[in-house]
Amino acid sequence: MTPPTPNHALxxxxxxxxxxxxRVTQNISLKILQGERRLxxxxxxxxxxxxxxxISGDMRPNSGTIKLFGTDVxxxxxxxxxxxxxxxxxxxxxxxxxxTLEHNVTLGLLGLRPSRWQMWRPLSFYRDLASxxxxxxxxxxxxxxxxxxxxxxxxxxxxxxxxxxxLAQKPRVLLLDEPLAGLSNSxxxxxxxxxxxxxxQTTVIMIEHDMDTALDLAETVTLLNYGRVIVDGxxxxxxxxxxxxxxxxGD
Amino acid sequence: xxxxxxxxxNSLSLGGLLFLLSSGFSxxxxxxxxxxxTHGAFFxxxxxxxxxxxxxxxxxxxxxxxxxAGLVVAAIGGLFERLVLTRLKTNPLGQVLVTLGMSFIxxxxxxxxxxxDSIPVPTPxxxxxxxxxxxxxxxxxxxxxxGCAVAAAIALYLLMERTRLGAMIRAGVDDxxxxxxxxxxxxNLFTIVFCLGAGIAGAGGVLGGPIxxxxxxxxxxxxxxxxxxxxxxxxxxxxxxxxxxxxxGFVYTFGTxxxxxxxxxxxxxPMIFVIAFRPQGLFGRVGA
Amino acid sequence: MKWFAGALFxxxxxxxxxxxxxxxxxxxxxxxxxxxxALSLNLLVGFGGxxxxxxxxYLGVAAYFSALLTSRYGFGHGAAALISxxxxxxxxxxxxxxxxxxxxxxxxxITLALSQVLxxxxxxxxxxxxxxxxxxxxxxxxxxxxxxxxxxxxxxFALIVASFAxxxxxxxxxxxxxxxxxxxxxxxxxxxxLGFNPxxxxxxxxxxxxxxxxxxxxxxxxxxxYIHPTSLSITSSAEALLGVIAGGTGTLGGPVVGxxxxxxxxxxxxxxxxRWNMLLGLVFLFIVLVMPTGIVPGLNKFASxxxx
Numbered sequence: 058m059t060p061p062t063p064n065h066a067l068x069x070x071x072x073x074x075x076x077x078x079x080r081v082t083q084n085i086s087l088k089i090l091q092g093e094r095r096l097x098x099x100x101x102x103x104x105x106x107x108x109x110x111x112i113s114g115d116m117r118p119n120s121g122t123i124k125l126f127g128t129d130v131x132x133x134x135x136x137x138x139x140x141x142x143x144x145x146x147x148x149x150x151x152x153x154x155x156x157t158l159e160h161n162v163t164l165g166l167l168g169l170r171p172s173r174w175q176m177w178r179p180l181s182f183y184r185d186l187a188s189x190x191x192x193x194x195x196x197x198x199x200x201x202x203x204x205x206x207x208x209x210x211x212x213x214x215x216x217x218x219x220x221x222x223x224l225a226q227k228p229r230v231l232l233l234d235e236p237l238a239g240l241s242n243s244x245x246x247x248x249x250x251x252x253x254x255x256x257x258q259t260t261v262i263m264i265e266h267d268m269d270t271a272l273d274l275a276e277t278v279t280l281l282n283y284g285r286v287i288v289d290g291x292x293x294x295x296x297x298x299x300x301x302x303x304x305x306x307g308d
Numbered sequence: 309x310x311x312x313x314x315x316x317x318n319s320l321s322l323g324g325l326l327f328l329l330s331s332g333f334s335x336x337x338x339x340x341x342x343x344x345x346t347h348g349a350f351f352x353x354x355x356x357x358x359x360x361x362x363x364x365x366x367x368x369x370x371x372x373x374x375x376x377a378g379l380v381v382a383a384i385g386g387l388f389e390r391l392v393l394t395r396l397k398t399n400p401l402g403q404v405l406v407t408l409g410m411s412f413i414x415x416x417x418x419x420x421x422x423x424x425d426s427i428p429v430p431t432p433x434x435x436x437x438x439x440x441x442x443x444x445x446x447x448x449x450x451x452x453x454x455g456c457a458v459a460a461a462i463a464l465y466l467l468m469e470r471t472r473l474g475a476m477i478r479a480g481v482d483d484x485x486x487x488x489x490x491x492x493x494x495x496n497l498f499t500i501v502f503c504l505g506a507g508i509a510g511a512g513g514v515l516g517g518p519i520x521x522x523x524x525x526x527x528x529x530x531x532x533x534x535x536x537x538x539x540x541x542x543x544x545x546x547x548x549x550x551x552x553x554x555x556x557g558f559v560y561t562f563g564t565x566x567x568x569x570x571x572x573x574x575x576x577x578p579m580i581f582v583i584a585f586r587p588q589g590l591f592g593r594v595g596a
Numbered sequence: 597m598k599w600f601a602g603a604l605f606x607x608x609x610x611x612x613x614x615x616x617x618x619x620x621x622x623x624x625x626x627x628x629x630x631x632x633x634a635l636s637l638n639l640l641v642g643f644g645g646x647x648x649x650x651x652x653x654y655l656g657v658a659a660y661f662s663a664l665l666t667s668r669y670g671f672g673h674g675a676a677a678l679i680s681x682x683x684x685x686x687x688x689x690x691x692x693x694x695x696x697x698x699x700x701x702x703x704x705x706i707t708l709a710l711s712q713v714l715x716x717x718x719x720x721x722x723x724x725x726x727x728x729x730x731x732x733x734x735x736x737x738x739x740x741x742x743x744x745x746x747x748x749x750x751x752x753f754a755l756i757v758a759s760f761a762x763x764x765x766x767x768x769x770x771x772x773x774x775x776x777x778x779x780x781x782x783x784x785x786x787x788x789x790l791g792f793n794p795x796x797x798x799x800x801x802x803x804x805x806x807x808x809x810x811x812x813x814x815x816x817x818x819x820x821x822y823i824h825p826t827s828l829s830i831t832s833s834a835e836a837l838l839g840v841i842a843g844g845t846g847t848l849g850g851p852v853v854g855x856x857x858x859x860x861x862x863x864x865x866x867x868x869x870x871r872w873n874m875l876l877g878l879v880f881l882f883i884v885l886v887m888p889t890g891i892v893p894g895l896n897k898f899a900s901x902x903x904x
């Protein structure tokens with residue numbers, strides 16, 4: 058029984074990026090299947106966020122290819138990749154602080170809709186957007202804060218809003234850049250269960266600096282160091298691998 | 309043939325003048341990330357200084373005048389920087405707007421003090437006799453102006469590359485935060501650079517006097533040229549300002565000579581070209 | 597309460613010519629024109645986060661086009677207006693592609709340089725634009741045969757146009773496009789990741805702002821029956837920018853208040869002080885140093901103190 062060659066959700070082929078003499082991405086190749094839960098780990102400066110930036114299009118690689126469900130996106134602008142089903146969150150909070158939570162998520166919803174070009178009707182006329190935004194906020198447990206400006210909510214809640222914005226678009230591939238950073242224990246549990254409940258149609262790729270926190274969410278793990286893939290495979294295999302210990306204990 | 313040679317020399321002298329004008333602008337933008345819209349007015353102040361001083365004291369040496377103007381304009385610039393610009397550290401847009409406001413104040417002040425007529429600046433007597441080179445006759449002063457620009461370029465180069473101050477400035481241009489972290493007194497550096505930039509502009513105004521004369525509106529004529537030179541040559545790059553000045557000098561001189569009505573469009577073509585294909589300018593390190 | 601105040605305001609605007617003399621009616625017309633111009637600039641500055649020092653280009657281009665087409669080439673006002681606006685839009689589209697290669701200060705410098713080029717052209721191409729003499733002896737249009745030569749008639753015309761402009765821009769700002777514009781202003785990277793095309797959004801806004809700038813330019817040349825290169829100068833752009841910043845960029849009312857202030861200052865100050873430019877410069881310094889967010893937000897804060 059040979060299944061048809063699966064279209065990998067994300068395929069990275071020999072990606073290279075250097076800043077002057079500093080090589081931040083060295084010949085990285087990765088294949089991520091649809092529905093996978095992949096964790097990318099590595100010490101500070103390993104090039105994890107740089108990798109994400111190239112996947113999302115914020116940064117252009119010097120050479121190599123990036124494919125999203127078989128489509129070569131290497132030369133595409135970030136907004137085009139969003140339309141192909143890519144979504145991401147950032148290490149730093151990049152929300153619209155003066156606006157309400159509902160407005161933030163509404164923008165998330167608007168990004169892929171043709172109505173975003175409408176100049177002749179007030180946004181408030183789009184009732185369906187508002188109700189869907191509130192529904193999304195409800196799934197992350199923030200409906201009660203929907204009308205509060207982002208500047209007034211707690212850090213952990215902001216992280217959940219980021220997640221809500223990314224999930225609102227029902228992405229095919231979701232990049233989470235250190236989603237648990239700076240969270241208290243209880244906030245961490247909440248966010249982890251949210252991530253765990255993301256539907257299988259969405260492939261989740263997560264960066265975490267701290268191995269232990271996110272390990273239980275991962276099925277496969279990629280270890281990066283100095284811009285290179287050191288180990289790549291099933292979670293338990295990677296944990297047991299010698300090289301992993303070297304990277305984390307050898308420093 | 310005579311036409312081309314004369315225009316060629318005019319181009320070189322305009323280029324030299326533009327370098328004196330825009331080197332300060334480029335330095336200020338490079339280090340302070342400030343588009344100093346007062347720069348044209350600083351230049352004009354120098355020209356008026358020369359015009360008035362030399363009208364009153366007919367035997368005044370132009371070099372001394374340039375030095376004097378440079379110091380006076382540097383002082384004005386320094387006061388402005390300390391009293392106004394430092395209060396707007398967190399408001400870069402505001403900084404640009406106050407430099408615009410300052411340029412209005414200076415230009416109107418010149419109008420009030422010295423009237424609306426153009427005041428010539430005499431060419432130094434010992435440079436009035438034309439020079440004979442390769443069988444052609446050149447106005448000596450224009451040749452001297454080119455020499456001044458080259459001398460200024462060399463002096464600035466030595467300052468930036470061979471002195472401690474220059475090293476600090478370069479560090480500040482490359483990475484302001486880092487420079488601060490390493491203990492470089494960045495805000496003092498800002499004042500010094502602003503004074504330096506303003507002073508060079510003022511001195512340049514004096515030296516440009518014999519060619520341009522002092523007139524209201526000189527600042528508005530010069531500022532866009534400085535902008536175009538810096539956009540073309542790249543921000544923060546002295547080499548860029550140097551090369552850019554001469555390119556614009558040639559483009560503008562020949563453009564005005566050959567197609568007088570379209571001179572401004574011709575100026576604008578290299579700028580569009582650069583912005584379209586190489587927004588950081590020919591030698592720029594800091595992106596616009 | 598708000599409705600009543602609004603209605604009262606609208607009523608007084610409409611009925612102004614009935615109780616004020618020509619001087620004040622004309623002043624009000626000028627304020628309306630300046631308000632449209634300031635609002636158009638604020639689309640860029642306040643809502644788009646793109647500070648332009650070259651907005652006078654659009655006012656000037658539309659004005660010159662109209663002036664030349666009607667006085668020299670025998671076009672009727674209707675056709676001239678259409679062509680002028682079309683020309684202004686085309687120019688905005690072209691300038692936008694150049695200026696939007698940069699953001700922030702680079703954008704500012706490019707808009708400044710571009711508008712100076714236009715000013716230089718207006719000044720030097722004397723056989724076309726009449727250079728420093730400007731173009732005089734122009735006429736006002738007569739829509740549906742109604743003459744606009746009297747102060748009240750022109751005022752009501754300007755009021756209709758200004759009300760329409762204000763309404764359109766208010767809708768624009770609260771529309772989904774307007775929200776995406778504000779989003780791009782605040783977090784461009786995030787917006788791109790969400791699927792918005794930041795460049796296109798900025799470019800379209802640039803053109804729309806140029807369009808309304810052109811509309812104000814037409815009203816300007818109709819009102820003055822004269823156009824001069826000064827209208828394209830840095831001073832003209834700077835006055836508008838000052839008005840927008842002084843009034844407060846984040847709102848729709850701010851630019852109107854600011855433009856009114858600048859105009860009144862200009863008209864009254866010039867009776868006492870010859871040096872308008874110097875005053876403008878000093879006011880710039882004062883506003884930026886003392887009231888950076890502008891008057892309207894300041895007043896809002898003041899009012900909310902009372903509400904508590």
